[in-house]
Amino acid sequence: MRQITRSLVLLGPLLILLALAYILPFLGILRWSVTLPEPGLGQYRAALSDPLILSVFWRTLRICAVVTVLSVSAGYAVALLWVWGGPVARLLTELCIFIPFWISVLTRAFGWLSILSNRGLVNSWLEGAGLIAEPLALVRNEFGVIVGMTHFLIPFAVFPIASAMRSVDERVLMAARGMGAGRARIFWQVFLPMTLPGVLGAALLVFVFSIGFFVTPAILGGGRSVMVAELIYLRIFQSPDWGLAAAVSVILMIAIAGFLALLLRKMTPGDAR
Amino acid sequence: MPTPQAAELTARSIRKEFGEFVALDDVSLTIGRGAFVTLLGPSGSGKTTFLMVLAGFLPPTAGEVHQDGRDITALPPEARGFGMVFQGYALFPHMTVAENIAFPLKVSRRSGAEIRRRVAEMIEMVGLSGHGHKRPAALSGGQQQRVALARALACEPAVLLLDEPFSALDKNLRGQMQDEVRRLHREIGTTFVFVTHDQSEALALSSTVAIFDHGRLQQAGGPQEVYERPANRFVAEFLGDINILPISGAEAQGGVGHGRFEGRAIRASCGAAGATAALAVRPEHMRLELGEPAGGNAIPLSVTDLTYMGAETRLHLVSGGGTPVILSVPTAAMPAAVTPGAAVWAAWAEDRGFFL
Ligand SMILES: Nc1ncnc2c1ncn2[C@@H]1O[C@H](COP(=O)(O)OP(=O)(O)O)[C@@H](O)[C@H]1O
Ligand SMILES: [Mg+2]
Numbered sequence: 164m165r166q167i168t169r170s171l172v173l174l175g176p177l178l179i180l181l182a183l184a185y186i187l188p189f190l191g192i193l194r195w196s197v198t199l200p201e202p203g204l205g206q207y208r209a210a211l212s213d214p215l216i217l218s219v220f221w222r223t224l225r226i227c228a229v230v231t232v233l234s235v236s237a238g239y240a241v242a243l244l245w246v247w248g249g250p251v252a253r254l255l256t257e258l259c260i261f262i263p264f265w266i267s268v269l270t271r272a273f274g275w276l277s278i279l280s281n282r283g284l285v286n287s288w289l290e291g292a293g294l295i296a297e298p299l300a301l302v303r304n305e306f307g308v309i310v311g312m313t314h315f316l317i318p319f320a321v322f323p324i325a326s327a328m329r330s331v332d333e334r335v336l337m338a339a340r341g342m343g344a345g346r347a348r349i350f351w352q353v354f355l356p357m358t359l360p361g362v363l364g365a366a367l368l369v370f371v372f373s374i375g376f377f378v379t380p381a382i383l384g385g386g387r388s389v390m391v392a393e394l395i396y397l398r399i400f401q402s403p404d405w406g407l408a409a410a411v412s413v414i415l416m417i418a419i420a421g422f423l424a425l426l427l428r429k430m431t432p433g434d435a436r
Numbered sequence: 437m438p439t440p441q442a443a444e445l446t447a448r449s450i451r452k453e454f455g456e457f458v459a460l461d462d463v464s465l466t467i468g469r470g471a472f473v474t475l476l477g478p479s480g481s482g483k484t485t486f487l488m489v490l491a492g493f494l495p496p497t498a499g500e501v502h503q504d505g506r507d508i509t510a511l512p513p514e515a516r517g518f519g520m521v522f523q524g525y526a527l528f529p530h531m532t533v534a535e536n537i538a539f540p541l542k543v544s545r546r547s548g549a550e551i552r553r554r555v556a557e558m559i560e561m562v563g564l565s566g567h568g569h570k571r572p573a574a575l576s577g578g579q580q581q582r583v584a585l586a587r588a589l590a591c592e593p594a595v596l597l598l599d600e601p602f603s604a605l606d607k608n609l610r611g612q613m614q615d616e617v618r619r620l621h622r623e624i625g626t627t628f629v630f631v632t633h634d635q636s637e638a639l640a641l642s643s644t645v646a647i648f649d650h651g652r653l654q655q656a657g658g659p660q661e662v663y664e665r666p667a668n669r670f671v672a673e674f675l676g677d678i679n680i681l682p683i684s685g686a687e688a689q690g691g692v693g694h695g696r697f698e699g700r701a702i703r704a705s706c707g708a709a710g711a712t713a714a715l716a717v718r719p720e721h722m723r724l725e726l727g728e729p730a731g732g733n734a735i736p737l738s739v740t741d742l743t744y745m746g747a748e749t750r751l752h753l754v755s756g757g758g759t760p761v762i763l764s765v766p767t768a769a770m771p772a773a774v775t776p777g778a779a780v781w782a783a784w785a786e787d788r789g790f791f792l
Binding site: 332334335337338339340341342343344348352353356357359 | 491493513514517518520522523524526527528529530539540543544587591
């Protein structure tokens with residue numbers, strides 16, 4: 164009991180800050196969602212029946228699912244290199260994982276824009292090589308959004324996967340090898356199943372993170388591939404419809420909280436299956 | 437079921453270096469067909485490294501490994517087909533007991549019916565009936581150990597290698613598993629190489645004990661031979677308590693060594709090595725006497741302490757010159773007069789002492 168009191172005193176300022184910065188505004192949004200423009204659940208009904216908003220929800224889910232699969236697959240390969248590669252491969256992988264953290268999300272989105280746009284690197288190379296006559300539409304659509312988001316999220320997928328790989332007892336792999344199992348069998352039947360909890364953790368983490376993405380889809384989607392966060396922004400700043408924006412925010416919050424709860428249950432040791 | 441062909445393994449002058457560090461130095465050992473050999477030594481003495489060289493997981497820096505006279509040094513572990521029980525079991529955590537045991541059978545492409553039959557047979561043999569559907573995490577340490585044994589034996593290996601299989605088990609369970617392994621060895625008749633750092637386990641289980649220290653093979657021989665005729669002081673002390681008496685003027689004559697311990701004449705049979713300045717006698721090979729015995733080896737001592745250990749009592753004694761001596765006496769035969777401070781004699785037969 165005294166322990167708890169002590170930690171509360173120490174954590175107090177942080178809790179107050181969190182309450183002021185997150186919970187109070189969220190309560191405000193919750194209030195807007197049921198009071199603007201008139202009291203009631205009308206905005207929720209509207210949000211869940213408006214085909215435009217539903218299509219944004221649907222697109223967000225689709226993009227996030229694709230991004231999750233791509234990030235986790237790529238993250239698995241990167242983690243393999245990081246954990247099992249030679250010393251040079253290890254160092255290079257480490258640099259490639261950590262350097263992106265120092266570059267702002269804005270810079271990275273514009274970087275992809277300059278690579279993928281009609282006059283960008285990819286299109287000018289392909290045109291120069293005579294492979295295409297017209298530039299390919301690589302950006303200002305879902306494709307560009309998926310590329311940018313996947314690039315951003317791969318490092319986040321790497322950490323849980325690498326930690327699962329590090330906890331694999333090397334002797335288990337040796338045992339499989341000693342029984343005559345080839346590399347492919349050891350990977351598919353032993354190593355991959357043993358690292359699956361890390362893969363699931365990474366997938367949930369990336370998915371939850373990706374749902375709220377704003378800057379990357381706004382820039383690389385060019386307004387044509389709007390995701391939920393951008394929709395909320397538009398409904399607040401461009402077509403003032405605060406009640407609806409608030410209702411969509413609350414729906415988004417609930418969805419994320421649900422996935423987070425799932426993530427926490429997966430990550431809690433002892434509860435692991 | 438075809439009886440497996442037990443193999444003979446020979447290590448010739450094995451050397452293994454990790455960078456600058458020499459983990460194995462000139463180790464030569466013959467492991468007979470169907471033998472039960474234990475590799476015994478303190479932690480870090482190179483036992484696991486030697487086992488890994490035998491299994492083929494580690495290439496030796498120098499030296500050769502032969503199986504039935506054939507050089508297999510360059511053969512990878514999967515081509516050797518030995519069974520192996522790793523330290524910490526190394527079970528597949530995501531597979532059930534039955535799946536763990538079936539894995540090596542699937543790898544060697546046995547038919548589905550044969551795999552099922554063999555898995556059931558192995559589960560029965562190691563006494564895990566009814567546990568086939570469980571994951572390793574749901575089993576006790578002893579049960580996990582049985583799964584590891586069953587998995588290693590499923591393909592009827594010519595050699596079974598075990599790395600400290602019981603070090604994580606408590607004492608009772610360990611004794612039980614030792615009996616089990618001895619029974620399996622008798623039933624299957626394959627060659628067993630068993631690593632342990634527990635000397636009583638090594639003496640109890642094996643036909644040959646190979647004692648390692650600092651990457652060198654110190655001695656290999658039957659349990660009684662290494663215990664009663666240790667090749668050097670390390671072996672003598674590692675295998676159990678031993679009294680070491682400094683001897684002056686030691687010299688050998690016709691297989692018998694003579695010398696003096698604090699002035700008293702001492703005799704001991706000695707081999708080709710001759711007599712040295714240190715005579716070793718095991719505590720249980722010394723007799724407690726209240727007065728000076730008529731003949732034979734005997735030294736006067738005073739009691740410093742007694743330790744009651746149930747069936748036996750350990751006497752801690754010291755000589756006039758300050759040499760500590762330990763004696764172990766059956767508690768039932770313990771004279772009441774022996775209390776701390778009492779003067780007593782320790783006597784032993786000529787063939788019970790040996791020069792180190
Ligand atoms: N892969 C390795 N690299 C460097 N040193 C090692 C390696 N494996 C073992 N050693 C060293 O070799 C020595 C013997 O190790 P090991 O054979 O595991 O001993 P034991 O099994 O008898 O406890 C130890 O000092 C250990 O640190
Ligand atoms: Mg070891």
